Amino acid sequence: MPKHSLRVATWNINSLRLRLGLLNDLVAALDPDVICLQETKVPDELFPHDGPPALGYPHVVYRGMKGYNGVAILSRLPLKHIDIAPDWCGKGDCRHVAVEVETKSGPVELHDFYVPAGGDVPDREQNVKYGHKLDFIAEARAWFAARTGLDRTILVGDLNIAPLEHDVWSHKQLLGVVSHTPPETEGLNAWMKTGFVDAIRHFVPDTEKVYTWWSYRNRDWKVANRGRRLDHVWVTPDLKPALHKHTILTEARDWTKGSDHVPVCVELRL
DNA sequence: ATGGTGGATGTTCCA
Numbered sequence: 001m002p003k004h005s006l007r008v009a010t011w012n013i014n015s016l017r018l019r020l021g022l023l024n025d026l027v028a029a030l031d032p033d034v035i036c037l038q039e040t041k042v043p044d045e046l047f048p049h050d051g052p053p054a055l056g057y058p059h060v061v062y063r064g065m066k067g068y069n070g071v072a073i074l075s076r077l078p079l080k081h082i083d084i085a086p087d088w089c090g091k092g093d094c095r096h097v098a099v100e101v102e103t104k105s106g107p108v109e110l111h112d113f114y115v116p117a118g119g120d121v122p123d124r125e126q127n128v129k130y131g132h133k134l135d136f137i138a139e140a141r142a143w144f145a146a147r148t149g150l151d152r153t154i155l156v157g158d159l160n161i162a163p164l165e166h167d168v169w170s171h172k173q174l175l176g177v178v179s180h181t182p183p184e185t186e187g188l189n190a191w192m193k194t195g196f197v198d199a200i201r202h203f204v205p206d207t208e209k210v211y212t213w214w215s216y217r218n219r220d221w222k223v224a225n226r227g228r229r230l231d232h233v234w235v236t237p238d239l240k241p242a243l244h245k246h247t248i249l250t251e252a253r254d255w256t257k258g259s260d261h262v263p264v265c266v267e268l269r270l
Numbered sequence: 271a272t273g274g275t276g277g278a279t280g281t282t283c284c285a
Contacts, residue, residue, distance in 0.1 A: 014285085015277055039285085042276065067285090069280050070273085117285055129284095162284095216275040216285085260276080 003269040004104040005244065007032040009106055010112070010156035010231055011252075012213075012261035014038040016072065021050045022255055023074075027055055029249055030265045032107075037138050038114035038158040040070035047072075061099050069094045071112045078102040082109065086143065089136050104270040106152070113140070114155035118178045133160070134183055141191035150195050154268075155234040158261060161188045164201070166209045167229035179228055196234035199266050203246045213261045214253055221253055233266045242268040 003057045009032035013019050016037060028034065035057065042048070043066045052060045057074035059174040064070035071094060073079065088095060095114045100107045116136050120128030144150070163185045165171040174180040194196060204210050211227025218224045235243065244267045252262040 018277070039277090052279080119284090218274075257276095 001105075003242075005035070005267055006101075006108065006210050007153055007265055007267045007270055008034045008036065008156060009263050009265040010036040010146070010158075010233060011263040012038040012114070012158040014039045014041070014259040014261065016051075016070070017046075019046060019259060020048055022252075022258065023051070023055055024254070024264050025255060026249070029252075030247060030263060032265055033103075034110065035071045035074040036110070036112040036156045038070070038112070039068075040064050040072050041067060044089065061097055063094045063097045065094045069114055071095065071097045071114055072202065073097060073099050073110065073112050075101060076098075077263075080107075080191075086137055086139070091132075095136070100124060103270055106184060107256040108148070108270070111153070111155040111157075113155065113159060114161045115158065117160050118184070120178060122176060122178050123182045124185075129179060132234040133178075134187060135189040137161075137184070137191055141187065141194055144191065144194040144196075147195075151236045151238045152264075153196075153236045154160050154239070155196060156232065156264075159188060159216070159227055159232045159258070160230050161185060162228040162230055163188045163192075163198075164206055164229075166206060167211075169209070169211070169228070174228075179230065179255050192234055195236055197233075197237055197240055199235050199243055200229070200246055200248075202240065208227065210248065211250075212248060212264055216260050217218055231261055231264045233264060234257040235262055235266075235268070239268060243269050244269045 062072035118133035124131030
């Protein structure tokens, strides 16, 4: 049985309507079979239906709202919407969509998440957004922990947490900064350990810096290089032997009117 | 030590 490649990309696009054209550049660079987007910022009734098919992605599942959040999955392969997850934290805020991807070697379950950013103050008493972020992670962890026997599953997205020392430009300076605080990194690790491995760190040793996001609030992101790895690809352990390569499309941070996040892509041979 | 930029929205929110 010959193996088939499956390339899955994830990108926080920070407005789908504003950056629809940049998806051409993403496809040219990564040639993905499936594209998972976060922060689409478009209500479902205004979703740009013509865009994805024109790009070569006729299969689309999305969940959006006015102004904020929003996720979408664009695919060359047929998709089935899996609508079994809860309304996380009961907020109805469009931070997750899941599908079954019909690959040549059978179905693969795919989850696309946009975890709350969590505000500025890392204290749930002073900052409800931080509490929401921790609650969201705990709820997701419990939900996946209850799904015993999960396999052939990929989880991607902007998880808004840089879990490892070398996922940030300065571990010491960011320990008190939302995205790298111990309650967040411990929570994210516990979620991952419900049944996933970190696909990017499968390719890149923990001792090497990896970033996927650089703040807009720097005149020259490349010179300062104060990045964080907020965007992730996890796979269930049965898919570990299928992990073939990864790409962090760092050059995308220089695209005209680009996102503050860059696309991340993983190729599997299934 | 603080503000820096960007998107959607509507004169402010969220990141």
